[in-house]
Amino acid sequence: xxxxxxxxxxxxxxxxxxxxxxxxxxxxxxxxxxxxxxxxxxxxxxxxxxxxxxxxxxxxxxxxxxxxxxxxxxxxxxxxxxxxxxxxxxxxxxxxxxxxxxxxxxxxxxxxxxxxxxxxxxxxxxxxxxxxxxxxxxxxxxxxxxxxxxxxxxxxxxxxxxxxxxxxxxxxxxxxxxxxxxxxxxxxxxxxxxxxxxxxxxxxxxxxxxxxxxxxxxxxxxxxxxxxxxxxxxxxxxxxxxxxxxxxxxxxxxxxxxxxxxxxxxxxxxxxxxxxxxxx
Amino acid sequence: xxxxxxxxxxxxxxxxxxxxxxxxxxxxxxxxxxxxxxxxxxxxxxxxxxxxxxxxxxxxxxxxxxxxxxxxxxxxxxxxxxxxxxxxxxxxxxxxxxxxxxxxxxxxxxxxxxxxxxxxxxxxxxxxxxxxxxxxxxxxxxxxxxxxxxxxxxxxxxxxxxxxxxxxxxxxxxxxxxxxxxxxxxxxxxxxxxxxxxxxxxxxxxxxxxxxxxxxxxxxxxxxxxxxxxxxxxxxxxxxxxxxxxxxxxxxxxxxxxxxxxxxxxxxxxxxxxxxxxxxxxxxx
Numbered sequence: 001x002x003x004x005x006x007x008x009x010x011x012x013x014x015x016x017x018x019x020x021x022x023x024x025x026x027x028x029x030x031x032x033x034x035x036x037x038x039x040x041x042x043x044x045x046x047x048x049x050x051x052x053x054x055x056x057x058x059x060x061x062x063x064x065x066x067x068x069x070x071x072x073x074x075x076x077x078x079x080x081x082x083x084x085x086x087x088x089x090x091x092x093x094x095x096x097x098x099x100x101x102x103x104x105x106x107x108x109x110x111x112x113x114x115x116x117x118x119x120x121x122x123x124x125x126x127x128x129x130x131x132x133x134x135x136x137x138x139x140x141x142x143x144x145x146x147x148x149x150x151x152x153x154x155x156x157x158x159x160x161x162x163x164x165x166x167x168x169x170x171x172x173x174x175x176x177x178x179x180x181x182x183x184x185x186x187x188x189x190x191x192x193x194x195x196x197x198x199x200x201x202x203x204x205x206x207x208x209x210x211x212x213x214x215x216x217x218x219x220x221x222x223x224x225x226x227x228x229x230x231x232x233x234x235x236x237x238x239x240x241x242x243x244x245x246x247x248x249x250x251x252x253x254x255x256x257x258x259x260x261x262x263x264x265x266x267x268x269x270x271x272x273x274x275x276x277x278x279x280x
Numbered sequence: 281x282x283x284x285x286x287x288x289x290x291x292x293x294x295x296x297x298x299x300x301x302x303x304x305x306x307x308x309x310x311x312x313x314x315x316x317x318x319x320x321x322x323x324x325x326x327x328x329x330x331x332x333x334x335x336x337x338x339x340x341x342x343x344x345x346x347x348x349x350x351x352x353x354x355x356x357x358x359x360x361x362x363x364x365x366x367x368x369x370x371x372x373x374x375x376x377x378x379x380x381x382x383x384x385x386x387x388x389x390x391x392x393x394x395x396x397x398x399x400x401x402x403x404x405x406x407x408x409x410x411x412x413x414x415x416x417x418x419x420x421x422x423x424x425x426x427x428x429x430x431x432x433x434x435x436x437x438x439x440x441x442x443x444x445x446x447x448x449x450x451x452x453x454x455x456x457x458x459x460x461x462x463x464x465x466x467x468x469x470x471x472x473x474x475x476x477x478x479x480x481x482x483x484x485x486x487x488x489x490x491x492x493x494x495x496x497x498x499x500x501x502x503x504x505x506x507x508x509x510x511x512x513x514x515x516x517x518x519x520x521x522x523x524x525x526x527x528x529x530x531x532x533x534x535x536x537x538x539x540x541x542x543x544x545x546x547x548x549x550x551x552x553x554x555x556x557x558x559x560x561x562x563x564x565x
Contacts, residue, residue: 125304247399248395
């Protein structure tokens with residue numbers, strides 16, 4: 001397979017791959033184009049005019065609900081979930097390197113948290129708050145619901161990272177007189193930082209796009225996916241597509257920031273010749 | 281080995297995680313189980329210990345039809361995402377030769393995953409609608425005289441969107457499994473006279489089992505618990521278990537929804553338990 005010229009199998013598979021990529025991106029590109037229509041635009045082709053009309057329309061609150069507010073809530077929630085996910089997963093990852101009582105149960109709870117359908121978690125938390133007579137809100141119950149989705153991913157990634165982590169770096173630090181905190185701050189964190197950023201990125205986007213887990217947990221004020229969902233049932237203008245373009249742009253911005261910070265970290269390491277992560 | 285202090289440190293480090301799972305996973309699921317035995321009126325829920333919710337649920341033919349429909353969606357989606365996902369992963373892992381290209385193409389596959397699912401569903405409307413791109417193109421080509429009605433708001437569009445959204449969950453773990461396969465095994469297989477196809481089915485496929493199992497667990501559990509896709513893409517024409525639950529919730533029939541949730545949870549856990557026999561997740565990290 002690795003030898004010689006590329007056979008027909010390669011070209012067949014390459015064509016298949018290309019088709020899949022078209023399938024993946026085509027619809028999103030379609031609504032991107034359609035969101036720039038003029039004021040008399042509709043939900044389908046052909047394009048009617050070219051303007052930013054629907055983007056202005058989007059942020060006029062009275063027409064389509066509270067998009068700006070929902071966007072703000074989702075961004076704040078996403079950032080907080082991101083930070084908490086990074087800290088809690090990192091800390092738990094450290095703990096899981098040692099055997100402790102309950103580690104197996106906790107591990108399987110994390111797996112359960114992934115495989116129990118989101119709607120059930122949403123329903124459960126919603127019912128719990130109702131039974132306790134606490135009003136659900138996006139910053140309390142929805143926040144917790146999102147964590148049950150982001151933390152298992154964070155934990156699994158950190159477990160994989162620490163499985164490949166050479167503990168001799170820590171021993172070396174300790175031998176040189178570093179306190180436990182200094183060891184973590186100056187040795188462990190720099191080595192796992194790229195993965196930790198990955199965990200954070202995961203946390204942010206999972207939370208930012210989460211629908212089912214927010215459904216019965218976000219209370220009076222909607223997060224963005226709920227607001228979008230609400231809009232789809234009663235809005236039939238390209239403002240929907242403008243919204244799609246905006247949220248997709250936010251997602252791409254986050255991806256770009258993450259990729260850029262990855263490459264900055266890598267380049268800085270190359271330039272400064274840090275020995276972190278290199279074999280002894 | 282471990283000193284007293286470091287054991288306390290370990291517990292301290294893991295407490296936040298344990299608390300989140302306790303408060304937002306274990307207790308809520310327990311609440312569902314408890315509430316599923318409650319009684320209810322049109323306005324309130326009344327603590328009780330009744331099996332009535334389960335009886336009503338399990339004796340209704342609608343329930344069985346809905347479960348059957350949901351399992352059917354899950355099965356079709358599973359087969360399609362597996363076939364497509366495996367092919368894509370195989371191409372990336374064994375036919376793309378440069379590591380850089382491998383990374384770039386892998387990234388191309390994963391990026392849409394970071395964008396909103398609801399938006400990605402909406403994106404299909406200008407494509408599949410009555411006057412959508414697909415119908416227009418087919419009519420222009422003269423292949424059809426009338427617009428195809430089944431493209432949007434049908435089981436077809438539901439499955440299409442499932443495949444669109446969730447194939448990635450197959451690609452990533454299978455690709456991961458494939459990258460771990462020792463390349464000399466493939467050479468050995470070819471040297472022993474196997475064709476590429478035989479190598480694929482007798483060497484690569486068995487070695488990818490863990491990845492396939494992990495991907496399958498994701499896809500099947502997501503589809504089993506889905507209601508947004510079904511509601512949006514079937515236009516209210518199809519049902520799913522979660523949609524049934526959501527409807528009960530909107531009628532404030534919380535105990536009925538809870539009973540349904542318990543049944544769904546048991547079904548999903550049974551399916552996953554079956555798949556877990558193939559894979560030890562802890563070994564995969």
